[in-house]
Amino acid sequence: MIPELVLGMGAVACFCLGAFPTVRRASQLVAWFAVLFAGAVVGVQTGWWHGHAVSEPWYAAFGNLFRWMGLGLGLVLLASMRPGASERHEAESLGCLLSAILGLMLVGGAADLITLFLGLELISVASYILLYLDRDGPRPEEAAGKYFYLSILSSAVFLYGLSYLYGLGGALRLDRLTHAWASGAGTLGDASLGAMAAVLVLAGLAFKITAVPFHFYAPDVYQGTSHVNASLLSVLPKAAGMAAIIKLLLGIMVGGGLPLWQVTLAVAVLTVTVGNVIALWQTHLRRLLAYSSIAHAGFMLIGLTAAMTYRRPHQHPWDGAGALLFYLVAYVIATAGAFAALSVLRRGNRPVERLDDLRGLARSNATAPRFIAWSLAAFMFSLAGIPPLAGFWGKLAVFFSALDVGASPSENPLRSRLLWLAVIGAVNAAIGAAYYLRVVGAMFFTEDDAQDRQQAAVVATPAVVAVFACLVLTLAIGLSPGSWFQAAHSASPTAVPTIVEVSLDTAPATH
């Protein structure tokens, strides 16, 4: 619990410092210290690595995975926050950022419904404020307003779902709920109450992960705000939403005898297709990345769908939930890196926003823009799933998890559907490559022909270091995915053959 407390105190300290104009510059220091200290504590607690003992239950590794992810993202986002852009509200922005990270870590480690919900809301509330405080984006009010209203709506739906869950299971603790659903609470009376709970929870979380048709806000909001906020919105809520989906849908409800996988399959197909085909039309970089993030949610849902179909204790060499988690890690690193790379670019005093602004970046005379161009290309290739990079292994794992079910020698009627799901995923991966390559093409194969525009330049900020770190990670995971796969595997609830038989006496999965 100590890392969470440290972050919480850091956030409070930042908010307090904001009230005193003379010392508010110190909030930078406080924020960095809080994240680094929390990281050190997590490191000491987990032996610097999610090096799990075999006996360790999945949710412990799961919590640690999201702690590391939150802290890593915290460092990248802290580095990308441009000092001076919103100087008046710097302290408040940093406080919100720390709260959002705290939210992700709480969701990852939550052992009961209340903590889970509070963690999610912590991210949402912090995002509202960040969106509103941001003066760098072109249309901050519109972005903040849209996100606020639609997010509240989705939170209400989610909470409504939680109330059904509580009502049917009679408990708030996740392990008790698991037990209750395993013993038939989900199909109490007629099955419609369980279905209600599942669909409401899924719909509420679908907003966070930008699944179709709950995705509409993303392109408008990303476009209206700054690169840093778009980065935050495309990684933190998505990671938290995925964590909650795994915990609630996969950890609890899948044992309840509902054909949930059909629902997630439909959502996955819709999401991945809509995200990719609309992205083909985009010329605004943040809008493009928004549709890209929608499409990636769809890819992750393919892994989820595969995991949903595991009925009886059965070992799957390509575990769906593990594949999802690996994909999430690869996606988060590449997306945060891409936004960080965009945030350091400037044309004159204007941020780089459109595809045309990237023209000829790789042919620049200075070294720094060329480095950014190469890094951005690496992130795009990773997102597109080109072999030696992290994203490739993510796509491979997700598709194989679907194929694995599809090819299993069982009498199940779902086999052919899962095969089709993998095929649709693969087709979409090809479509997706088209728009990522357009970004690369703009940087590498076109001349900067506009005379009226100023040369692209790099503002030296810590974000360049963050870009480098993301680049190294993308390459490292791509070259040696094994240990990362095993980490994702150990954090996956379906990797353990006995997902339905979690004992009541298990210690609560708290921090």
Next chain:
Amino acid sequence: MEYLIVLIPMMPLAAVFVTALLGPRVLRSNSHVPTVTAAAVAFVASLALLLMVYWATAASEKPFATTVQLWNWADLRQPELEGQVAAPDAGPLDLARFHVPVTLRVDPLTAVMQVTVTCISLLVSIYSIGYMHDDPGYWRYFTYISLFIFSMTMLVSVSNFALLYVFWEAVGLCSYLLIGFWYHKPEAAAAGKKAFLVNRVGDFGFALGLFLLWSSYGTLNFHDSVHPQTGELISAGILGGVRTAAGGQGYLHGGVAMAIALLLFVGACGKSAQFPLHVWLPDAMEGPTPVSALIHAATMVTAGVYMVARCMPLFDAAPGALLVVGCIGGFTALLAAFIALTQNDLKRILAYSTISQLGYMFLGLSVGGLAGAVAGMFHLFTHAFFKALLFLGAGSVMHAMGGVIDLQRIGGLRRRLPWTYATFLVGCLALAGVFPLAGFFSKDEILGVLYQQEGGGVYRLLFYAGLAGALMTAFYTFRAFFLAFHGEELVPAEAGRHAHESPPVMLLPLVILAVASLVVGAIFGPTGWFESFLSKTPGLAAVAEAGSHAAPHAGHDGHTWVVAWSTVAAVLGIALAAILYLGPGGLLRGVATAARSVGVYTLSYRKVFIDELYALAVVRPLRGLAIVAAWFDRYVIDCLVDLVGLLPKAIGALLRDVQTGFIPWYASAMMLGLLTLLAALVLF
């Protein structure tokens, strides 16, 4: 020992980065420093490694090999699958067991290759300091050279077929980059392209061979992998102790074995320039001469020989494939020697000579078993020294003559270039196979094993082919030598006032290589040291034990004959060249006219018309096909692709309109989605 194994390739890799980063701005004309330092350290390290391996093997009768695993690449194995034996042909999902351990190994075979590669690399990079100075691409040159040394040392020390393929391609890339180093010359660019394309053919076969290996053996490792804790066997490597200890039982036989061996040999043919894929090597001489010495004579082109020697158990399982190796090798040796007889470009003569000598190595390998591997590898080892020496000597001539290498335009250079003259003579004698120089012993070894092979008349035929080749080798070598260094002094105008001996930094490698060419054969050949050392290589030890082939030197009956015959061939060739090119001119003209009148001369001069044949049979039809295909692609396929590509875009255009920007519409869409999901779940 583990540190040394890793250190050898890592030094040149570090040099690549240092030179590439600092070369253009900081190092400039000192760009050779990282490369030379790295090569020197790598050479010393590989000498030390060789000694350590020697001590380790001398102590025991058992074969010796050590591996160092750096990391597991592409390792997707789930924990519960780890430690299970991979089942062959378990289908695509068996990828869950696939992994490529980045493992370096050392055994006698690797140790010998490492020493050869690093030694030649060091000398050539020292030589290049003088040869390449003032070149605008100085740092680029040394970056490529370092990259090559790294790739080549990795190629001979990896312990996995997938990685072997990776570095096989990497040395090919370096070769391509260095052939086209002066890319502004159209011939150089075209030669680079040709080398690349011809090698693709070979590599395609190699890749198919790897697929077949994976699907029939379920692993691509050379070595056996054992569980780190319990020590129990996880998978038996293709060339590991488990399989080789089982002798012939460890390997598949029949058609699959034949296919694997032949496909691997196709790869070797591409890289080692064997007929019919030899056409790229003569053109590769467009690159800087030190590159020709290092890559296209001493090291990279011998990768195919190394690979076949390494995979000898696989080839031993398919005697038919060995026969194919022998026939191709023998034919190539004769063909290339025949072409070399009449060429006028000194470097081209040496290039055809390299092809011919590589053919000899494959001739030796074709005997199979330990004897074949030793014969091939020994010739590889000695050839590296004297062929590098000859190329560097030719480079020294070029350096003095302002880049002219045409034997019709130079001549009588022995007074102007005394050091080059002396060292070149040593190289020529070694290549011709004159006692007691290096080439004599290794060529004799090959002819000896061919003579003793019981496999039937074919091997005896190959023996005579080898003898004929030796005669031609001696002739063309000394023809070139006499034309360049004897007779009337002839200096082209391009030389200007620079027609003098090369600087010491270029002469030093020449002298060292000359001394090596004098002694390495006598030291390692007759003493049997090379053979007893190589026999401790795990894969080769096994084929020696299998005993399906004649034991090497079991009886030396007929060996004296072989020695006598090969010496006669060499002396006869040299004498012929001396008579024709040093004697009265009338004789030469007479012979030339006679040869011309029956068409032999033209046949040889025009390289047996193989390039023209390829142009007629492959290039022109392909080009015609390409024109048709381009038209088809442009007007038919493109339209179809555009249509298919438009489909997602069209769907996107439709869906895009849904994105109106109005919050109420978004909210109602969300609610509508929610209700649909709910209805779907409750109703179905």
